[in-house]
Every structure is written in structure tokens, then in C-alpha cells.
Amino acid sequence: MCHDGIGPRAVLRSVAFLTAGMLTVPALAGCGSEDPAGKPLAGADVADADRSDIADGGTLRWAVDTVPDTLNTFQADADTTTARIAEAVLPSMYRTDGRGRAVRNPDYLASAEVVDTEPKQVVVYKLAQQAVWSDGREIGAADFAAQWRALSGKDTAYWTARNAGYDRIEKVERGKNDLEVKVTFSRPYADWKSLFSPLYPKEVMGSPDSFNDGARKRLKVTAGPFTVDTVDTEEDEVVLARNPRWWGSPAKLQKIVLRAVPHDKRVSALSDGTIDLAEIDPEAAGRITAAALPQDGNEPLMGPEADRSAADALRSWAVANGSDEDAADEEISARKKLRKKAEKYARQQKALGGFEVRRSLEPAYTQLALNGAEGPLSDERVRRAVARALDREEIAKAVLKPLGLPAEPVGSHLALSGQAAYADSSGALGTPDAKEARALLSDAGWVPGGPVKEEKKDAKKDEGEEAAGSEADTEDEGASGDSEGSGDGEGGGGDDGTYIVGEDDGKAPQDSGTGTGRLKKGGAPAGAYAPQGTAAPARADTAPVAKDGKALVLRFVLPSGPGSKTLQTVAGRIATMLERIGIRTDISKVDNDSYFKDHIASGDFDLALYSWPATAFPATDARPVYSKPVPAADGSLNVEQNWTRVGTDQVDQLFDQAVATLDDSERRDLIRKADSRIWAAAGSIPLYQRPQLVAARETLANAGAFGFATPVYEDMGFLKKSAQGPQGSPGAKDDASASAD
Structure with a gap:
């Protein structure tokens, strides 16, 4: 997983100081009360069209x-593209609807139900009669059984990355006929709908060799609207071709080419006509939106010359025509380069007129992670103080409002608005309150104006590290209209939801030169003394806090490469909020490639920003993220995916109960209770649901910003000319990818 890139379920998810009696847990909805799950904040934006209006081919x-x-x-190095391919070419018994909930996929499954719970849970799947693999063989019990054996965890020769749920199966067998599959569980498993999606053929799952190596670069047998034609690492693309044996609605497209394009190259690829669909950052979205507007000469100047004032232009002309020949030659060369850039920009803008931006919210959220393993944040009171200092609504608005998307902070770690398990449980932590945050710090021994021991520092700071005050200023100066390329991987590759830069309305308060390490003994700044009883200065409540002679400074680790601008801007806002309660941050920028491996996963941070997906099966998928770390046999700490290292026995017990509770209502209540305890422990603070911005050719239908919903690949295609209307894209009509009638 990358620093902010996430994917579907194929991508993996992992002693309190306050007593349980002191935790504020909001009341859960009872019978007859309004469903706290609510509705999705934003729906899919895919240019819906009837199949009859879509051309055949292309x-x-x-x-x-x-x-x-x-x-x-199911392998550890699978990524979001792996999952996307699987969606198009393999069976899934269940898919996700527009509310982020699991629904039966009728192309593969006629029905599925729990037929027994005593003495053991039994689920009977009735398969669609026409469902066959691309080699003509019927999909059946042998495929289900092979996948169970491969993923059960019993045979270590299979290099599996996860076996959740499959390890609870006792046996898989043929039912009353070839279309029935009977699955018996050794232990109750509420998330049984998460299994066998995707389903691989027995040819892949049947042996360790075929599982480990056979399906890495090719899939000989598939069963979806498309098949895998080629995987070309030299051309950086995967070609999916229409499956002639597909029994459902025939795919409209002849081919789908998945082409690897870095986010910072996608505007060029769109304008060059080499791609038709791409997730993009806000800057690219702004360019595409502007390109679609009528050009009357009064639109704001954009591009390479946008920042040049009339005075700059006049000065340039003067130098280029001045008596200093060397300076003139240099200026003339610079003017030519700028002119070429402007011409290229203008050409791209013209080509981008054939695209539009489709917007939604991803099924993922960005959070602030607090490392509770050691240091100040190992004290729950300090973590809660950090959390209560944050104005999450302000942060959400800064990221989402400029994009025209709903700007509401996320209220759950385990689900998003519209999903069945969602409820805003943030009340377990408390509302933003600087006074209460300072009281928590004081209770933990961190007091304003405490004596601070001078620490010798190297004259040259480590590369990439900056003090929070200057960092916040830097981010604020660049916070209007900048953007990021992604990498989710939610991060991104795939950091798609956080390439957002919101407008900032203020800079971080400054220390007027005192800094975090310049308080002399007694707590007063150098040269500042006052008689006992003198009223405190107006900003005494924001003075740095200290304990045992050491100021409270938290190391805030952030990625520095493409896809990080929004994270840095959000971090600047957080640093400002923390400074108001006396906590200083030291922002350390690290390389994107090492962000997770060398810092987050290894615990080398105090504060960090990254994203998690919200799936339809939180009892299964979220448990590794929030389970209590336990000592391993070798003396190390097994944290699974709980990189904050904060967990409780009670949360683990609630997850265990939820995953074994077959009653939907009871299970939702257990999940919401677990979320309340996670909020109270303050190991991670959800901030905002990630935006999803997708550039799409105007004539492309049923594709774009999918939101929660699983894409319907067979319905994607280019509109017939008769269905395009007067605003049809000239680029699409002339392009070979857009099929004519």
C-alpha cells in the first residue's frame, strides 16, 4: 500500500490510561430510531447511458x-490494478452497490443463503445455470473447494497474503446437483459473503506451484465479460479482450487497455489522445474544466505565463533589448523557452476540450495516525489532547469544498456514510476543545512555561526536516490550486483521494524567535521577567508545554514526492492547531517509496497521514488494523496492520463477537461499539473521505468516478454518434478508440 493509495479487498487492511467508566460512548440506535448509517455523501458520476445508445466495439x-x-x-504484492483486472475477468459472488454494501451478483449466483446454524453454519450457493469458464467448463464445487484449500492457511506451501474467513471453513462439497455448492463452517462466520470474490479456477488454486507462479503473469482460464489478452511490461500495459464465452450482457467494448501512466504525465497523455479515462489531481481537473469553457478572451490567464505581471513582462523586454549582450542573450533564450511552454499549454488546452471531469468520493478516508508505542503519545491523555485540538470540519472543508464535494468529517473508523455499519461515534472522544486539550496535557504533566533544558543541535539539520511553524507557512503559501500526482495507495500509485490543496486562511502562529527550545529555566523566554502575580500574556495559553525539562515536540512524517502536496497542506493545518495548545511538530519529509516500509510500518514516526478503505465487511477487514499488538515468539511486537500500535482487549473482543454474529442488526451494533472504543483510544483520527476525480472522454459512457459501486465493465463504451448530441467530443469522433455506429 502506498502512502495514500488504497484498493478493494485485494489490498490488505491490520493499557488504556482512562478507565472504561470514564469513556464517553454515544448511545447506539435502538429499535424504531433513525438509521445512523445515513446516505452516501456523494453518488457515482459515470455518465449513465442505456446500452442501446452505446456503439458496439472500440x-x-x-x-x-x-x-x-x-x-x-491473494498474493502479497497484488495491487489495485490486480483487483481491477480481477473484477473484469473473474467471477465475484457478491459485488458492492452504490451504498457500499455487498449485493448478490446475478451473473454468477442465483441465490445464496445460510440454511443451518446448528450444530454448524452451512451456506448453500446456487450458481447461475449458464456460468462457465472461458474453456467451456462449468463453474462448480471443485473451484470453490480448490480456493478454500489454497487459502485456508493449512498448507504453508501456498504463498497467501490472507486467509480470513477461509480458515473458518470445515468443508466444501457438491450440493444436490452440479449447480449447488455446500459450504460448512467450523466456526460461525458473519462475513461469509466476502468469500469466493473473486473466484479463481481450480487450475490456479489446485496446487502451490500454479497458485504461486502460474497466475502471476497470465490467466489462461477466466469467466468474466473480458479475458486477459496480454500483460506487456515493456509497453507498460495490460490488454483485456471481449470474452466470446460470456453469457451475460455482451461487453460493448472490444478491448480495454490498462496503461501505466504516472499521475504527473496524465494531462499530457489525455491531450495526446493516448488515454480516454484517468484518475487525476485537482490541478488537472481545473485545466480540463477550464478547457471546456467558452473562450471569450475574458477568462483568467492560466499556464506558464499566468504568474507574470505586466512589470515582469516589461522588465524582460528591457533586458532582452538592453545593451548588456550576455544578459540579453540569456533573456531572449528564456523568453523562447517560455513561449514554447505557452504554445504547448495552449495546444493541450484545445485537446482537453474533448474531456470532462467526473467527481465523487472514494470508499476510503484519510486519517491522522498517532504512534502510541513509545514517547509522549504512549500516554492516552496526550493522544486525546492531540485529537481534541483538531478541527476536523475545517480540515475536511479545506480539502473537499474547493472541489464542489460534500465536506463532512468522517465519523467512523470502520465504515463510511451510507454503509450499513456507519454511525458517527466521534462523540466517544469529544468535540474539538482547546481548553480541554490543554487540561489533558496538564494532567499528563505537560504544562505551559515549564523549564526546558537547552539541547545542542547540529548546525545543519537533517535533509528534509523542517520546524512546524515554517512548514505551515510554506504550505499555506502554496495552498491554492496546487496538486499532486498519485501513487492509494488509498496510496496513491493510487493516492487518488488526497491530491487536493485547499485554500488556507491563516499561517501558523510564530514564536517570535523563541522557538521550542529557547525557554530558559523557570519557563520565561530569554529576557522576559515579571513579578509574581502579573497577568499572563494574551498568548500564554499557546505557550509550548514541557515536562521534565523537555518540550513536547512530535515528529510528523510525510511523503515528499508526487502525491504529497495535499498531505503536506493538511499537515500544516494540523501543526497550527496543535501549536495552539502548546504542542510543536517537527515535519520530516521522506521519499515516497520509503514512506510506508521504512517509517509507518516500522513505527518511525509520531504523527503521520495515510488512508484506509472502508469495505462492506469491517468485522473481517478492519480487525488487523485495530487489533491489540501482541509479542511474537522472537520478542518482537506483532502489530499486523495496526501501525499506530494502539489497541485494547475490549476492541478485539467486540470484533470477535461481530464476526461470529449472524444477525445483521446485532453485528452492526457490535461494530459501532468497537468503533466508539477505537475513537476513545485515540490512536487514529479519521479526517475526511477522499475525493475521486476522473477525467473521461465526453463520449465515454458508464465509466468515471464510481464511488462505492463496483464497475460494470460490460456496459462501458462510447456513445453512438446519434446519441452524442451537439456537445459530442470532436476528439472522440476522430479517435480510433471511439467506435462509430
Whole structure:
């Protein structure tokens, strides 16, 4: 997973100082009360069209982050592109609807139900009669059984990345006929609908060799509207071709080409006509939106010359025509380069007129992670103080409002608005309150104006590290209209939801030169003394806090490469909010590639920003993220995916109960209770649901910003000319990828 890139379920998810009696847990909805799940904050934006209006044929060129290393979603190096391919070419018994909930996929499954719970849970799947693999063989019990054996965890020769749920199955067998599959569980499993999606053929799952190596670069047998034609690492693309044996609604497109294009190259690829669909950052979205507007000469100046004032232009002309020949030559060369850039920009803008931006919110959220393993944040009171200092609504508005998207802070770690398990449980932590935050710090021994021991520092700071005050200023200066390329991987590759830069309305308060390490003994700044009883200065409540002679400074680790601008801007706002309660931050920028591996996963941070997906199965998928770390046999700490290292026995117990509770209502209550305890522990603070911005050719239908919903690949395609209307894209009509009638 990358620093802010996430994917579907194929991508993996992992002693309190306050007593349980002191935790504020909001009341859960009872019978007859309004459903706290609410509605999705934003729906899909895919240019819905009837299949009859879509041309038959054509090739959709879709930008992705990578050509995957494996086509097996159950291996550790599977990524979001692996999952996307699986959606198009493999069976899924259940898919996700527009509310982020699991629904039966009728192309594969006629029905599925729990037929027994005593003495053991039994689920009977009745398969669609026409469902066959691309080699003509019926999909059946043998495929289900092979996948169970491969993923059960009993045979370590299979290099599996996850076996949740499959390890609870006792046996898989044929039912009353070839279309029935009977699955018996050794232990109750509420999230049984998460299993066998995707379903691989027995040819892949049947042996360790075929599982480990056979499905990495090719899938000989598939069963979706498309098949895998080629995986070309030299051309950086995967070609999916229409499946002639597909029994459902025939795919409209002849081919889908998944082409690896870095986010900072996607505007060029769109304008060059080499891709038709791409997730983009806000700057690119702004360019595409502007390109679609009528050009009357009064629109704001954009592009390479946008920042040049009349005085700059006059000065340039003067130098270029001045008596200093060397300076003139240099200025003339610079003017030519600028002119070429402007001409290229203008050409791109003209080509981008054939695209539009489709907007929604991803099924993922960005959070502030607090490392509770050691240091000040190992004290729950300090973590809660940090959390209560944050104005999450302000942060959400800064990121989402400029994009025209709903700007509401996320209220749950385990689900998003509209999903069945969602409820705003943030009340377990408390509302933003600087006074209460300072009281928590004081209770933990961190007091304003406490004596601070001078620490010797190297004259040259480590590269990439900056003090929070200057960092906040830097981010604020660049916070209008800048953007990021992604990498989710939610991060991004795939950091798609956080390439947002909101407008900032203030800079971080400054220390007027005192800094975090310049308080002399006794707590007063150098040269400042006052008689006992003198009223405190107006900003005494924001004075740095200290304990045992040491100021409270938290190391805030952030990625520095493409896809990080929004995270840095959000971090600047957080630093400002923390400074108001006396906490200073030291922002350390690190390389994107090492962000998770060398810092987040290894615990080398105090504060960090990254994203998690919200799935339809939180009892299964979220448990590794919030379970209590336990000592391993070798003396290390097994944290699974709980990189904050904060967990409680009670949260683990609630997850265990939820995953074994078959009653939907009871299970939702257990999940919401677990979320309340996670809020109270303050190991991670959800901030905002990630935006999803997708550039799409205007004539492309049923594709774009999907939101919660699983894409329907067979319905994607280019509109017939008769259905395009007067605003049809000239670029699409002339392009070979857009099929004519």
C-alpha cells in the first residue's frame, strides 16, 4: 500500500490510561430510531447511458498506476490494478452497490443463503445455470473447494497474503446437483459473503506451484465479460479482450487497455489522445474544466505565463533589448523557452476540450495516525489532547469544498456514510476543545512555561526536516490550486483521494524567535521577567508545554514526492492547531517509496497521514488494523496492520463477537461499539473521505468516478454518434478508440 493509495479487498487492511467508566460512548440506535448509517455523501458520476445508445466495439484506454507484478489478488504484492483486472475477468459472488454494501451478483449466483446454524453454519450457493469458464467448463464445487484449500492457511506451501474467513471453513462439497455448492463452517462466520470474490479456477488454486507462479503473469482460464489478452511490461500495459464465452450482457467494448501512466504525465497523455479515462489531481481537473469553457478572451490567464505581471513582462523586454549582450542573450533564450511552454499549454488546452471531469468520493478516508508505542503519545491523555485540538470540519472543508464535494468529517473508523455499519461515534472522544486539550496535557504533566533544558543541535539539520511553524507557512503559501500526482495507495500509485490543496486562511502562529527550545529555566523566554502575580500574556495559553525539562515536540512524517502536496497542506493545518495548545511538530519529509516500509510500518514516526478503505465487511477487514499488538515468539511486537500500535482487549473482543454474529442488526451494533472504543483510544483520527476525480472522454459512457459501486465493465463504451448530441467530443469522433455506429 502506498502512502495514500488504497484498493478493494485485494489490498490488505491490520493499557488504556482512562478507565472504561470514564469513556464517553454515544448511545447506539435502538429499535424504531433513525438509521445512523445515513446516505452516501456523494453518488457515482459515470455518465449513465442505456446500452442501446452505446456503439458496439472500440477500445477504452484507461490509465492505471502500475502493470501489476501478479494477477493473483491473494498474493502479497497484488495491487489495485490486480483487483481491477480481477473484477473484469473473474467471477465475484457478491459485488458492492452504490451504498457500499455487498449485493448478490446475478451473473454468477442465483441465490445464496445460510440454511443451518446448528450444530454448524452451512451456506448453500446456487450458481447461475449458464456460468462457465472461458474453456467451456462449468463453474462448480471443485473451484470453490480448490480456493478454500489454497487459502485456508493449512498448507504453508501456498504463498497467501490472507486467509480470513477461509480458515473458518470445515468443508466444501457438491450440493444436490452440479449447480449447488455446500459450504460448512467450523466456526460461525458473519462475513461469509466476502468469500469466493473473486473466484479463481481450480487450475490456479489446485496446487502451490500454479497458485504461486502460474497466475502471476497470465490467466489462461477466466469467466468474466473480458479475458486477459496480454500483460506487456515493456509497453507498460495490460490488454483485456471481449470474452466470446460470456453469457451475460455482451461487453460493448472490444478491448480495454490498462496503461501505466504516472499521475504527473496524465494531462499530457489525455491531450495526446493516448488515454480516454484517468484518475487525476485537482490541478488537472481545473485545466480540463477550464478547457471546456467558452473562450471569450475574458477568462483568467492560466499556464506558464499566468504568474507574470505586466512589470515582469516589461522588465524582460528591457533586458532582452538592453545593451548588456550576455544578459540579453540569456533573456531572449528564456523568453523562447517560455513561449514554447505557452504554445504547448495552449495546444493541450484545445485537446482537453474533448474531456470532462467526473467527481465523487472514494470508499476510503484519510486519517491522522498517532504512534502510541513509545514517547509522549504512549500516554492516552496526550493522544486525546492531540485529537481534541483538531478541527476536523475545517480540515475536511479545506480539502473537499474547493472541489464542489460534500465536506463532512468522517465519523467512523470502520465504515463510511451510507454503509450499513456507519454511525458517527466521534462523540466517544469529544468535540474539538482547546481548553480541554490543554487540561489533558496538564494532567499528563505537560504544562505551559515549564523549564526546558537547552539541547545542542547540529548546525545543519537533517535533509528534509523542517520546524512546524515554517512548514505551515510554506504550505499555506502554496495552498491554492496546487496538486499532486498519485501513487492509494488509498496510496496513491493510487493516492487518488488526497491530491487536493485547499485554500488556507491563516499561517501558523510564530514564536517570535523563541522557538521550542529557547525557554530558559523557570519557563520565561530569554529576557522576559515579571513579578509574581502579573497577568499572563494574551498568548500564554499557546505557550509550548514541557515536562521534565523537555518540550513536547512530535515528529510528523510525510511523503515528499508526487502525491504529497495535499498531505503536506493538511499537515500544516494540523501543526497550527496543535501549536495552539502548546504542542510543536517537527515535519520530516521522506521519499515516497520509503514512506510506508521504512517509517509507518516500522513505527518511525509520531504523527503521520495515510488512508484506509472502508469495505462492506469491517468485522473481517478492519480487525488487523485495530487489533491489540501482541509479542511474537522472537520478542518482537506483532502489530499486523495496526501501525499506530494502539489497541485494547475490549476492541478485539467486540470484533470477535461481530464476526461470529449472524444477525445483521446485532453485528452492526457490535461494530459501532468497537468503533466508539477505537475513537476513545485515540490512536487514529479519521479526517475526511477522499475525493475521486476522473477525467473521461465526453463520449465515454458508464465509466468515471464510481464511488462505492463496483464497475460494470460490460456496459462501458462510447456513445453512438446519434446519441452524442451537439456537445459530442470532436476528439472522440476522430479517435480510433471511439467506435462509430
